[in-house]
Amino acid sequence: MLNRIILASKSNVRKKILDKNNIKSFVMPSNVDEDVVKLSLLKEKASPELISKNLAELKANKVSSKQTNEIVLGADSVIDLNGELISKPENREEAMTILKKLNGKSHDLISSVCISKNGSMIWNYTDKATLKMKNFSGDELKEYLSKISDQALYAYNVYQIEGEGKNLFESIIGDEDTIMGLPIKKIKEYLAIYDN
Numbered sequence: 001m002l003n004r005i006i007l008a009s010k011s012n013v014r015k016k017i018l019d020k021n022n023i024k025s026f027v028m029p030s031n032v033d034e035d036v037v038k039l040s041l042l043k044e045k046a047s048p049e050l051i052s053k054n055l056a057e058l059k060a061n062k063v064s065s066k067q068t069n070e071i072v073l074g075a076d077s078v079i080d081l082n083g084e085l086i087s088k089p090e091n092r093e094e095a096m097t098i099l100k101k102l103n104g105k106s107h108d109l110i111s112s113v114c115i116s117k118n119g120s121m122i123w124n125y126t127d128k129a130t131l132k133m134k135n136f137s138g139d140e141l142k143e144y145l146s147k148i149s150d151q152a153l154y155a156y157n158v159y160q161i162e163g164e165g166k167n168l169f170e171s172i173i174g175d176e177d178t179i180m181g182l183p184i185k186k187i188k189e190y191l192a193i194y195d196n
Contacts, residue, residue, distance in 0.1 A: 005115075005191075008063040008074040017182045023191070028067070030059035030074065038087065048080035049110050049126060056112040057121050065119030071194070072116045077181045079158075080108040088154055095145060098158050099168075104135040111178045113187060115194075123190050127183040129174020136168075144168065 007015060007025040018025045034055055041051045053076075060074025079086035081101060089095035112126040136144070144164065145153070152160050159165030161172070161179045177184045 004071075006063060006067055006070050006072045008059040008072050011075070011181060013180050014075055014182045017177055017180060017184050021184050021188060023188075025073070028063050028072075030062045032058050032062055034076075034087075038085065042085065047083070048078045048085040048108075049112075049128075051085060052076045052078045052110045052112040053114075053124065053126055056114040057116070057124060060114040060116035061119055061121060064116035068118060070117070071191075073187070074114045074116065075111065075182055077109060077111040080110055081105065082107075089158060090154075092145060092150075092153070095153055095158050096141060099136075099141045099145070100138075102133045102158075103141070104133060106130055106132040109174070109179050111181050111183055113183060115187075115190065123194075125183060125186045125190070127175060127178040127186070129172065129179045131169050131174075131179070132171040133168050134170045 004024045006028050007018065008028060008030040010027070010029045015025060015027060032055065037055060037058060038051055041054060046054070055076035056074045058074070059076065060072045063074070064070065064072035086098055086101065089098055109129045109131060110126060112124065114121050114124040116122060147164050148160065152163070159168055161176060175183060175185070
């Protein structure tokens with residue numbers, strides 16, 4: 001299996017997932033201005049899933065266009081709350097607002113990945129997990145946030161599913177790697193085919 005790729009992402013979690021699966025990766029962030037892209041797509045009434053796909057492709061293509069003959073992996077994850085796009089929080093107040101919105105409700109966590117070569121997409125995949133959050137009081141949500149480091153909070157779409165965040169949910173349907181931002185099983189399947 002091909003085991004050297006460029007990861008067009010600053011996400012430590014995605015890097016760890018690749019490492020755990022023996023895929024040697026080099027981190028080269030795309031530095032795409034995600035907020036500008038999201039605003040533009042939202043104006044066009046794009047769904048959260050389409051926004052996630054577009055961002056993953058944009059990141060992969062941008063890095064890939066500068067790295068001849070290299071395999072580049074771009075990824076993006078968003079929360080879809082009944083059609084409303086929920087992005088990563090910029091600060092703890094935003095994190096609290098997001099948790100209050102998700103409180104007691106079901107939402108989809110959408111993770112899209114794109115593999116590009118020479119500036120063009122050669123494969124993509126989008127997976128979805130459905131999570132139903134328990135009902136918490138404001139104080140309980142504050143206590144949860146107090147246990148989460150800034151780095152984890154801003155990188156994990158408000159909840160760390162492999163840590164404290166698991167306790168927020170009464171049900172989780174879907175793949176944990178998808179929730180953490182990288183549907184690795186499908187990536188490995190593709191890389192195995194690509195390498196043959």
